Amino acid sequence: MKHKCIYCGIDKDLSESDIIPDALTNARVLNKNVCRIKHNNRFSDMFESEVIEALGFITNELDIKSSKGKKYAAYDAAITIEGVDYNLKLHGDNEIFNGKVLKSSDNTHMISSYDRALKIAKGESKVEMLDVNMIEIEKKVRINNGIFFEISMYRMLSKIAFEWYCAKNDVSDHYNEFDDIVGFITTGNGINPVSIVQEEALYEMIDQEVNLGSHTLIAFEKHGGEVDVLISLFGLLMYRVVVTKKRPNNCNNNFLYTELRTDSSRKEIIHQSMEEAELKFAQNFAPENFISAGVVNGVTLMAPKNISPVSDMVLYPILFNVVQYLSSVNEDAMEPNPKINKIFLERLKNITQASTLQKKSIKRFVNETFYDGHERIVLNPYTSNKKAIVMFYAVYLIGISKEEILDDKILQKILKEGLTCSANGDFIVDDDTENRLKSIMMKNENYSEILEIGAAKVMNWKN
Numbered sequence: 364m365k366h367k368c369i370y371c372g373i374d375k376d377l378s379e380s381d382i383i384p385d386a387l388t389n390a391r392v393l394n395k396n397v398c399r400i401k402h403n404n405r406f407s408d409m410f411e412s413e414v415i416e417a418l419g420f421i422t423n424e425l426d427i428k429s430s431k432g433k434k435y436a437a438y439d440a441a442i443t444i445e446g447v448d449y450n451l452k453l454h455g456d457n458e459i460f461n462g463k464v465l466k467s468s469d470n471t472h473m474i475s476s477y478d479r480a481l482k483i484a485k486g487e488s489k490v491e492m493l494d495v496n497m498i499e500i501e502k503k504v505r506i507n508n509g510i511f512f513e514i515s516m517y518r519m520l521s522k523i524a525f526e527w528y529c530a531k532n533d534v535s536d537h538y539n540e541f542d543d544i545v546g547f548i549t550t551g552n553g554i555n556p557v558s559i560v561q562e563e564a565l566y567e568m569i570d571q572e573v574n575l576g577s578h579t580l581i582a583f584e585k586h587g588g589e590v591d592v593l594i595s596l597f598g599l600l601m602y603r604v605v606v607t608k609k610r611p612n613n614c615n616n617n618f619l620y621t622e623l624r625t626d627s628s629r630k631e632i633i634h635q636s637m638e639e640a641e642l643k644f645a646q647n648f649a650p651e652n653f654i655s656a657g658v659v660n661g662v663t664l665m666a667p668k669n670i671s672p673v674s675d676m677v678l679y680p681i682l683f684n685v686v687q688y689l690s691s692v693n694e695d696a697m698e699p700n701p702k703i704n705k706i707f708l709e710r711l712k713n714i715t716q717a718s719t720l721q722k723k724s725i726k727r728f729v730n731e732t733f734y735d736g737h738e739r740i741v742l743n744p745y746t747s748n749k750k751a752i753v754m755f756y757a758v759y760l761i762g763i764s765k766e767e768i769l770d771d772k773i774l775q776k777i778l779k780e781g782l783t784c785s786a787n788g789d790f791i792v793d794d795d796t797e798n799r800l801k802s803i804m805m806k807n808e809n810y811s812e813i814l815e816i817g818a819a820k821v822m823n824w825k826n
């Protein structure tokens with residue numbers, strides 16, 4: 364059978380579409396039945412690039428970047444240095460003083476290297492020395508949370524839900540059942556199929572099984588044949604997308620789950636229906652699947668023959684609950700409201716205060732901080748930067764460790780001994796923790812050298 368575009372049905376010049384734009388995930392998912400120009404490339408200008416740009420700060424915090432680009436997305440930040448405001452475009456956290464000339468917002472002050480400042484000022488009298496390790500720096504980032512409720516966001520979410528559902532069902536042609544959503548994605552007109560989930564309990568349920576910053580997608584079929592896709596975007600907000608009011612006959616997989624993690628790993632579950640998933644799940648507990656594990660005090664203990672991973676045993680019941688609830692109740696909001704804002708801000712705070720300690724994030728930190736010719740690291744007791752302190756502390760632990768060659772296992776061992784992380788390596792930092800980690804390092808008079816040793820080990824860590 365010939366493959367055709369799921370949007371328009373033409374069979375020429377098909378291409379692989381990134382279901383979620385490449386710049387918004389480290390774990391790519393593709394749909395191969397999308398025509399190259401009209402329904403792949405053009406979406407980028409139509410709505411995707413606006414969303415990507417507005418989410419620059421969040422992708423930076425989660426160490427997510429496009430596989431094609433070298434740099435992380437830029438975002439606007441207002442920095443106050445010794446009481447003077449500077450507006451900057453940043454690509455990362457640690458590049459405020461990287462030789463660039465900073466101009467204050469009111470154009471009365473400039474910051475640069477001493478030599479450069481002398482040249483610009485044409486004389487010593489106008490130049491003042493700043494010790495970057497002792498000054499107070501305050502960084503403020505304005506989060507464009509409006510983007511979460513823009514038409515461009517709704518079009519992108521519709522595209523993700525539609526292309527993902529089609530990919531999981533091997534759809535390779537345009538079906539009339541998808542006319543409504545295709546119309547909305549391609550023109551922005553028609554009924555918006557996206558609504559915002561505002562039950563906090565649902566967020567908490569998904570959180571139990573999903574990593575920090577993951578995208579999670581869940582598809583389910585309602586009575587009457589409507590197919591909905593739930594999208595949890597970075598775990599910040601959950602949206603429901605009505606993909607079709609009437610499921611096409613040959614779309615057979617209607618209980619779907621995908622988690623795309625920031626470390627590029629993923630988890631997938633595919634079943635035809637919730638009933639089938641429940642049956643499979645129940646079979647795990649059927650007597651014929653158990654073998655005797657021994658007799659204790661006259662009682663025979665039974666253990667499952669094929670022990671499914673523990674996480675599935677927890678994940679399935681959560682999915683059943685979430686899907687059952689969303690199939691029968693729709694209390695979704697169409698616009699932001701105080702309830703949704705509260706959910707959003709709490710989750711955003713979690714992301715900005717959590718460090719995901721993994722190879723990618725630590726390598727990035729070391730490359731941006733311990734670049735060739737960088738100055739000796741002196742921790743600034745007056746500035747708060749929770750993420751950077753956790754990273755410095757991780758490098759410090761690597762530096763004092765006897766391990767010379769790093770790999771993922773050794774890294775996790777070093778971190779586990781030095782920090783109390785959650786199982787997946789997320790580490791949420793409050794003020795007390797930050798101060799505690801800082802003072803442990805600063806009490807060691809050789810900490811700058813230890814940091815250099817740790818950084819060298821990270822840099823030698825081959826990909």
Ligand SMILES: [Zn+2]
Pocket residue numbers: 368369370371372373397398401402
């Ligand atoms: Zn097309």
